Amino acid sequence: MEIAFILSREHQTLPKAELKGVLEAENIPFKIKNYFNGLSLLKIPENCLNRLNSVEKRVSLTHEIFRVIIDTDTDNLISSIEKYQWKDLIDSDYAVRVKKMEKSQDINTLELEREIGGIIKDQIGDRVIVNLENPSTFIRTVILDEKVLMGPRLFKIPKKHFFDLKPHKRPFFYPGSMSPKLARSMVNLTRIKRGEKLLDPFCGTGGILIEAGIIGARLVGTDIDPKMVSGTIENLQHCNINDYEVFRADVRKLNLPHKVDAVVTDPPYGISASTRGEESRELCGEALLSLEHLIKDSGRICLATPHYMDIQGLVEGTKFEIIEQHHIRMHKSLTRVISVMKKS
Ligand SMILES: C[S@@+](CC[C@H](N)C(=O)[O-])C[C@H]1O[C@@H](n2cnc3c(N)ncnc32)[C@H](O)[C@@H]1O
Numbered sequence: 001m002e003i004a005f006i007l008s009r010e011h012q013t014l015p016k017a018e019l020k021g022v023l024e025a026e027n028i029p030f031k032i033k034n035y036f037n038g039l040s041l042l043k044i045p046e047n048c049l050n051r052l053n054s055v056e057k058r059v060s061l062t063h064e065i066f067r068v069i070i071d072t073d074t075d076n077l078i079s080s081i082e083k084y085q086w087k088d089l090i091d092s093d094y095a096v097r098v099k100k101m102e103k104s105q106d107i108n109t110l111e112l113e114r115e116i117g118g119i120i121k122d123q124i125g126d127r128v129i130v131n132l133e134n135p136s137t138f139i140r141t142v143i144l145d146e147k148v149l150m151g152p153r154l155f156k157i158p159k160k161h162f163f164d165l166k167p168h169k170r171p172f173f174y175p176g177s178m179s180p181k182l183a184r185s186m187v188n189l190t191r192i193k194r195g196e197k198l199l200d201p202f203c204g205t206g207g208i209l210i211e212a213g214i215i216g217a218r219l220v221g222t223d224i225d226p227k228m229v230s231g232t233i234e235n236l237q238h239c240n241i242n243d244y245e246v247f248r249a250d251v252r253k254l255n256l257p258h259k260v261d262a263v264v265t266d267p268p269y270g271i272s273a274s275t276r277g278e279e280s281r282e283l284c285g286e287a288l289l290s291l292e293h294l295i296k297d298s299g300r301i302c303l304a305t306p307h308y309m310d311i312q313g314l315v316e317g318t319k320f321e322i323i324e325q326h327h328i329r330m331h332k333s334l335t336r337v338i339s340v341m342k343k344s
Pocket of ligand 1: 178
């Protein structure tokens, strides 16, 4: 069956990559039918439909998931809607919502919603009512250029958590912590599964560990600064996350009794004017060498580095290879490079 995922458009490649990572982590088979700007259209076996709630619980850069029952173009939309047997889908109350993917499209969404709603009502009659507040069937219609996709919404991804847990709202705050949304998507890129172990060796205030803990990973966090270690513990406890080992360690000398399944980390970028980040580059290189012994052979690392650090050059001296990269422009003078790597 065809499932459409409406994606965040805050980044070109990361939302699609995160979704792919989550589907793979949750063992949900899929085939890519089409990619549009802001929407992925995938084929998913019918018997996996009830497992999509595990995707809903993990993704940070997807907004909505709906099942496609009408796949047409703007010229044939009305006739397709007239032909569809709406009584098979709607029992009591419903709402139709239209979303234009390009603002420039010359379509009045409100008028179209009314027109579609009217056709459905004429077909089924008084047995069903329109309920715009809290409908039992929410029919999503998406207009992408000429193409139109339509069907019942399965999930609207809740985003409240990502606002409630912004770094400055946690009990321990220190500048430089990454946003929960980016931290969650980095965790998802590693394909970590519930119950597996994830390490952040530069854990800072624990932002990455919180997101991994929420999706059920067992956590290992280390930092050279004891203030960060106690702050991370305070933040994890605030989020009711209990399955963690957090302690003080220099990543270059870190030893663990068991190898971890994934590493997600955001090393310090400090650019001192004289060295232009040379110390951070050196530290990152040494961290990667240390991680060779700490991660399982099948494990993935997801690393955030600044654009001026030659990450490809650093990886070349290690057992890892970069398999995926995303560039996120933070401001005029900083682009974050998100690299996913595994042992080659
Ligand atoms: C950019 S911050 C991490 C921010 C973190 N992602 C967060 O959300 O708060 C980098 C951290 O690396 C730590 N650090 C610096 N050198 C280190 C080393 N050699 N070993 C371990 N941690 C180190 C710093 O104390 C700092 O907390």
